[in-house]
Amino acid sequence: MQDFTYQNPTRVHFGAGQIAKVRDEIPADARVLVTYGGGSIKRNGVMDQIESALEGREWWSFGGIEPNPSYHTLLEALDVIKREKIDFLLAVGGGSVADGSKFLALAACHAGDPWEILAEGKHPQTALPLGVVLTLPATGSESNGNAVVTNYETHDKLPMFSELAYPRFAVLDPATTLTLPERQSVNGVVDAFIHVSEQYLTYPVNAPVQDRFSEGLLMTLIEEGPKVLSQPDDLAVRANIMWAANLGLNGLIGRGVPQDWATHMIGHEITALHGVDHGRTLTIVMPALWEELFEAKRAKLAQYGRRVWALEGDDESVARDAIVKTREFFTRMGAPVSLSEAGISADSIDKLVENLTRHGFTAIGEHGDITPDVARRILTRAA
Ligand code: NZQ
Ligand code: ZN
Numbered sequence: 001m002q003d004f005t006y007q008n009p010t011r012v013h014f015g016a017g018q019i020a021k022v023r024d025e026i027p028a029d030a031r032v033l034v035t036y037g038g039g040s041i042k043r044n045g046v047m048d049q050i051e052s053a054l055e056g057r058e059w060w061s062f063g064g065i066e067p068n069p070s071y072h073t074l075l076e077a078l079d080v081i082k083r084e085k086i087d088f089l090l091a092v093g094g095g096s097v098a099d100g101s102k103f104l105a106l107a108a109c110h111a112g113d114p115w116e117i118l119a120e121g122k123h124p125q126t127a128l129p130l131g132v133v134l135t136l137p138a139t140g141s142e143s144n145g146n147a148v149v150t151n152y153e154t155h156d157k158l159p160m161f162s163e164l165a166y167p168r169f170a171v172l173d174p175a176t177t178l179t180l181p182e183r184q185s186v187n188g189v190v191d192a193f194i195h196v197s198e199q200y201l202t203y204p205v206n207a208p209v210q211d212r213f214s215e216g217l218l219m220t221l222i223e224e225g226p227k228v229l230s231q232p233d234d235l236a237v238r239a240n241i242m243w244a245a246n247l248g249l250n251g252l253i254g255r256g257v258p259q260d261w262a263t264h265m266i267g268h269e270i271t272a273l274h275g276v277d278h279g280r281t282l283t284i285v286m287p288a289l290w291e292e293l294f295e296a297k298r299a300k301l302a303q304y305g306r307r308v309w310a311l312e313g314d315d316e317s318v319a320r321d322a323i324v325k326t327r328e329f330f331t332r333m334g335a336p337v338s339l340s341e342a343g344i345s346a347d348s349i350d351k352l353v354e355n356l357t358r359h360g361f362t363a364i365g366e367h368g369d370i371t372p373d374v375a376r377r378i379l380t381r382a383a
Helices: 018-025 046-053 071-083 095-107 115-119 174-179 182-200 208-224 235-248 262-274 278-292 294-309 315-333 346-358 372-381
Strands: 011-014 031-036 058-062 088-093 130-134 146-151 156-161 169-172
Touching: 011 018, 011 235, 018 046, 018 130, 018 169, 031 071, 031 095, 046 088, 058 071, 071 095, 071 146, 088 095, 095 115, 095 130, 095 146, 095 156, 115 146, 115 156, 146 262, 156 262, 169 235, 174 235, 182 208, 182 235, 182 262, 182 278, 182 315, 208 235, 208 294, 262 278, 262 346, 262 372, 278 294, 278 315, 278 372, 294 315, 346 372
Parallel strands: 011 169, 031 058, 031 088, 088 130, 130 169
Antiparallel strands: 146 156
């Protein structure tokens, strides 16, 4: 196992009725901005619960943060923060609202051009405090310091990380996810599955605790994921998926082990260029990446095949079959496993690789050996 430092500062309130806890979490004299997306929270009763929790408090709201949050929309929210002297952010929604609000938490305290935060990694010394009420289990954003923001004018979808961006608290009430459209439920399951894979499916470093945690999460997602299609109103299923997605990217399983993240970096380019939902870009890229990097990942693929899929045989065949099983799982969930299934022609591959290079992602993966040429081969396999 590799050495590491671990702290997750986000307090999680999980379960029915927990949105009321927002009241205890936010100081009584705070000037709060509630950020949200396209309006799902107004249709499913979540906003009503927020209004009750904040009754008598000073608060404003900013809606319209879109999936894959737009930098320019966030600048409008930044104006509200400055004008109203906001000193606490409450993000209510999925990963996009949480991510956008993390960027705002930093941007509100940044003296220079906010774009520097994303493009140059220039971060302020402080950030506004943030809480998250999660309505879409997928990203783990509610309990981590990551955010991804898109500049639609330039097709730049850029990730950032800051210790300052961890939410102070996160509310996870599975009932809020019962109104998710099937497509978004699927996106969440496969995104969470691939977060675990990015931290697990690399090479062995004698880290059995991390491996067993990851295998448990993958098995849970394989068992529970299809149930959101067959029994979408089952609250117990929703709860299990919500907790699995949180643990998939709250930092725990990734400590002390190598991490890949190349599927994500390539996937972000597909979203930036073609607008494909985040989770669906990953199901296209990851099996092809595993095939291309087969030798480097063979030992872990074989372990995964045996423990998660109960496959038997020699390493080579178990590892190959594990990739087949993974593709079948994504297909069963209704997620695409090729660019063509997502309506993207192979003609795009050059542009995708060019954008990856322009963003500086020229040596990615756990060994830093996914160069633009390797990325092109992965995308060609995924065509
Ligand atoms: O905008 P509203 O009207 O709320 O509708 C949203 C949106 O259209 C809808 N939705 C959310 N909760 C709902 C609901 N509809 C009905 N009922 C509910 N309870 O779902 C749609 C998608 O929401 P979005 O927030 O975009 O989805 P997700 O949570 O998958 O977030 C995706 C974003 O997170 C980034 C992705 O790149 C993408 O920009 N990621 C963030 C990460 C992180 N912070 O650690 C890691 C991930 O790998 C990922 O990159
Ligand atoms: Zn993801």
